Structures are given as C-alpha cells and as structure tokens.
Amino acid sequence: MKRILTMAVVMGLASVAQAATVDQIRLTPGEITAKEAVGAGAGTSGVAGIHTTVLLGDPAKPGLYTIRLSIPANTTIQAHTHRDNRSAIVMSGTWYFGYGSVAKDAATKPLPPGSFYTEPGGVAHFALTRAEPVVVYITGFGPTDTVYLNAANDPRDKWRNHDRHSQPFPVLTRTVVGQRKWII
Secondary structure (H helix, E strand, C coil): CHHHHHHHHHHHHHHHHHHCCCCCCCCCHHHHHHCCCECCCCCCCCCCCCEEEEEECCCCCCEEEEEEEEECCCCEEEEEECCCCEEEEEEECCEEEEECCCCCHHHCEEECCCCEEEECCCCCEEEECCCCCEEEEEEEEECCCCEECCHHHCHHHCCCCCCHHHCCCCEEEEEECCEEEEEC
C-alpha cells in the first residue's frame, strides 16, 4: 500500500511539473548572441572564459531551463555532477565529452556539431575543447547545481583566499542564486 501511495504522489508531482507553463519564445541566432552572457551561474562549471546565456527559465529555480554555453578553445572542465538530469546538443565546434570521476582525454568522445548527449543527475562527467571554441545548448529541470568531485578543481573557489587589496580591479568570483559576489 505504501508503495502504491508513493507512486501516486510521484506521478502527481510529475504531472504538476509537466503542467508548468512555458513562455512562447522564438529567437534567431542574432537575437541569442545579443542576449546578455555571464560567467558562472547555476549549473555551470565556473571555468574562466566560459560564457553562459539563459535562453529559457532560470536554472537556479524550479522548472524547465535551457542555457547556452560558449566555451573557448583549449578549455578543460574537470569531473563534476549536477543534481538534475540534463540533455545537450553541440551547436558548433567539437566537444570532447566523457563520463567518470577523473577528467581523462582518452575517456572522451568527440562530439561534432549536431551531436546529442546527456548528463544524468549525480553522474560524474567532464569535457574539454581543443583548437576550436564550442557552443553547447543544455536543457534541464531546475534548480540545478554543479559539484566538483575534487573540491580543489572547483574554479569558483579560486579567489577564496586571495588578498583583495592586491587585486587591481573587481573580479566576479561566484554567482549564488541571483547574487554576484565581487572581489574589489
């Protein structure tokens, strides 16, 4: 009986989630490029140089979201997980993507434009670019997060112990659910 009740609750929650409304959005590539891109945000790696554009929803809040990641050439994102199940499409460049607890070049699969992949919730994965930049669209159901398997690999903590007085200009170090923390 408990099992049936649990399944009924889960199914009810799933139908409520599916019933959430989604705004009508139509964006051309030029309109997407014109949208504000930020550095680290909910569900992103925090690696310097990666730009995130939110296309739909808010990855920090409950509900469907889609983000566009622009990753520069010669970038490595170390092994990490997300709490939500995500799917993605490679839009440009070749994305070297792998699953596992340590980022290993040999464990990646080259994904050219038009490729599809998943990031199952709680499953460690990593990625890298080589000589060309990459654009990836990722869709999930928030709120999302990013947890590095090795905390020392988390680039968002790079400035945690940095001497703020030696920094000549403000640097964005972390985005926390709609709040940006600056070192000045």
